[in-house]
Amino acid sequence: MNTTAIDTGARRAPGEIGIWGFVLCDLIVFSLYFMTFLYERAQRPEMFLEGSHQLNLNMGLINTLVLLASSLFVALAVQSIRSGQAVLGRKYILGAGLGGAAFIVNKMIEWGIKISAGYDAQYDLFFQLYYMMTGLHFLHVLVGMVVLTYLWKMTAAIRTNVTPRQVRFLENGAIYWHLVDLIWLVLFALFYLIK
Amino acid sequence: MSTVALSKGEDHTKSLIQVWTALVVLTLLSWWFRDHGLGPDAAVAAILFISFVKVYLVGHSFMELKFAPSWLRHSFTAWCSLSCLLLITLAFVL
Numbered sequence: 001m002n003t004t005a006i007d008t009g010a011r012r013a014p015g016e017i018g019i020w021g022f023v024l025c026d027l028i029v030f031s032l033y034f035m036t037f038l039y040e041r042a043q044r045p046e047m048f049l050e051g052s053h054q055l056n057l058n059m060g061l062i063n064t065l066v067l068l069a070s071s072l073f074v075a076l077a078v079q080s081i082r083s084g085q086a087v088l089g090r091k092y093i094l095g096a097g098l099g100g101a102a103f104i105v106n107k108m109i110e111w112g113i114k115i116s117a118g119y120d121a122q123y124d125l126f127f128q129l130y131y132m133m134t135g136l137h138f139l140h141v142l143v144g145m146v147v148l149t150y151l152w153k154m155t156a157a158i159r160t161n162v163t164p165r166q167v168r169f170l171e172n173g174a175i176y177w178h179l180v181d182l183i184w185l186v187l188f189a190l191f192y193l194i195k
Numbered sequence: 196m197s198t199v200a201l202s203k204g205e206d207h208t209k210s211l212i213q214v215w216t217a218l219v220v221l222t223l224l225s226w227w228f229r230d231h232g233l234g235p236d237a238a239v240a241a242i243l244f245i246s247f248v249k250v251y252l253v254g255h256s257f258m259e260l261k262f263a264p265s266w267l268r269h270s271f272t273a274w275c276s277l278s279c280l281l282l283i284t285l286a287f288v289l
Binding site: 012013014020024027028031034035038039041042043057061064065068069071072074075076078079083171174175178179181182185186188189193194195 | 206207208211212215218219222225226228229235238239242243245246247249250253254256257258259260262263264267270271274278281282285286289
């Protein structure tokens with residue numbers, strides 16, 4: 001059997017080129033949404049200030065901290081599995097998945113509270129953008145949960161050796177999950193923090 | 196079948212935890228800036244700037260761009276810088 005040591009110190013693109021193409025395109029698309037939000041905010045400052053005050057800052061903060069922890073777990077999982085600690089790596093993937101699940105539950109509760117209070121997507125432009133942009137991000141989280149589930153199953157078979165294909169898939173999945181975290185960091189600043 | 200023998204390699208755990216700690220501190224700092232310490236305009240600029248510092252840290256460390264070829268690192272850094280600049284400009288100019 002042909003074996004090759006992983007050179008983690010080598011200067012190479014983690015994951016595959018395709019995932020980076022997707023990441024860069026997704027970032028550009030979200031940048032346009034971010035700019036649209038700030039443009040509309042400048043046209044209707046009172047509406048956006050009122051909208052921001054209606055959001056639950058603590059729930060937004062908790063979701064941010066949860067996603068940051070989840071991202072850390074994924075990064076630690078990649079490192080553990082590449083360095084031969086597949087069992088530990090799987091525990092980190094589980095931790096990341098629990099973080100993703102907590103985000104989903106928190107977000108659904110937050111949406112439910114707002115909608116039942118009358119702040120649905122029809123309420124005003126602020127809430128229209130809020131549901132559209134956080135909803136699009138939510139879809140990314142759901143896809144990320146499917147990816148984490150696949151990684152969890154894939155890594156169950158790893159004992160001492162991991163194939164280059166498995167490493168690439170692991171890295172691709174991790175990059176995607178970090179993208180989900182990264183987009184949320186800006187959404188949190190735009191919707192919850194700036195006044 | 197070609198497999199990769201898992202070498203112990205360099206341990207980046209400490210560095211990853213340090214970056215995560217910085218991300219949490221920056222998050223709490225921007226949360227604090229929302230209502231304290233700065234005027235409304237300065238707070239908006241500080242919050243947006245801090246959010247893109249966090250984005251850069253996630254890319255550089257968690258996404259392992261620090262190990263990536265320069266074209267990829269520079270593309271990501273350019274996106275972070277340009278987006279941050281455009282958003283802060285939009286927040287003030289319009």
